[in-house]
Amino acid sequence: MGDGFLHKYFLNNAHKRLHKWVHYFDIYERHLERFRGKSPVMVEIGVFGGGSLAMWKEYFGPGSKIIGVDINPKCKAHEGDGIEVFIGSQDDPAIIENIFSKYPNVDIVLDDGSHMMNHMISTFELMYDRVDENGVYLVEDTHTCYWDDYDGGLGREGSFMEFVKTKLDEINAVHTEGALPVSDFTRSTDCIACYDSIVVFERKKQGRRQAPVTRPM
Numbered sequence: 001m002g003d004g005f006l007h008k009y010f011l012n013n014a015h016k017r018l019h020k021w022v023h024y025f026d027i028y029e030r031h032l033e034r035f036r037g038k039s040p041v042m043v044e045i046g047v048f049g050g051g052s053l054a055m056w057k058e059y060f061g062p063g064s065k066i067i068g069v070d071i072n073p074k075c076k077a078h079e080g081d082g083i084e085v086f087i088g089s090q091d092d093p094a095i096i097e098n099i100f101s102k103y104p105n106v107d108i109v110l111d112d113g114s115h116m117m118n119h120m121i122s123t124f125e126l127m128y129d130r131v132d133e134n135g136v137y138l139v140e141d142t143h144t145c146y147w148d149d150y151d152g153g154l155g156r157e158g159s160f161m162e163f164v165k166t167k168l169d170e171i172n173a174v175h176t177e178g179a180l181p182v183s184d185f186t187r188s189t190d191c192i193a194c195y196d197s198i199v200v201f202e203r204k205k206q207g208r209r210q211a212p213v214t215r216p217m
């Protein structure tokens with residue numbers, strides 16, 4: 001676990017506007033601490049006041065590259081040293097292609113954009129397979145998966161949370177006796193962590209599964 005940097009940064013923030021639920025900070029540190037000081041490339045969908053881009057830059061340190069994506073052209077103003085902002089919709093394949101053309105090695109994606117169901121799923125499908133093989137993909141504010149205004153609803157077809165549930169089976173595809181094909185997702189995903197309002201996908205190549213017995217009979 002981390003040292004509480006992010007929460008302290010948030011509480012002391014007098015710089016740009018930053019909007020986060022407080023319980024997110026522990027989750028971020030649990031999954032992202034290992035990238036600190038390692039010059040990661042991070043993409044955050046949803047820039048708003050630019051405060052989170054600045055926070056990530058401080059957290060990951062020199063050499064890190066923080067890429068923002070926002071539909072609002074005014075967000076371009078939040079570019080800075082090691083921080084670049086792409087303007088466009090998160091579900092636009094051309095925008096995502098521009099990002100990966102310039103930054104082929106993305107370590108972390110955080111989707112904090114529109115929180116609309118179709119956008120969350122499209123962005124995941126456009127980006128997930130292209131994230132580094134040991135990278136992390138986070139989707140936050142997934143409480144909208146239960147809200148009608150965002151095309152969500154408990155158990156509603158097409159909600160991002162229903163999509164996540166299919167991914168839980170997909171991660172176990174090798175055990176389904178052929179019922180579910182082993183996919184790129186199966187082969188490249190180590191774990192899905194579901195928290196209140198955040199889903200985290202940890203990427204890691206699945207090795208050949210073995211279950212040896214080590215104590216002789």
Ligand SMILES: C[S@@+](CC[C@H](N)C(=O)[O-])C[C@H]1O[C@@H](n2cnc3c(N)ncnc32)[C@H](O)[C@@H]1O
Binds near residue numbers: 049090
């Ligand atoms: C919740 S705010 C982001 C907050 C910011 N990440 C933070 O932590 O302070 C959501 C942002 O998503 C942007 N947004 C809305 N729809 C979008 C879309 N289709 N594509 C990209 N960004 C979008 C909004 O303009 C807004 O700035």
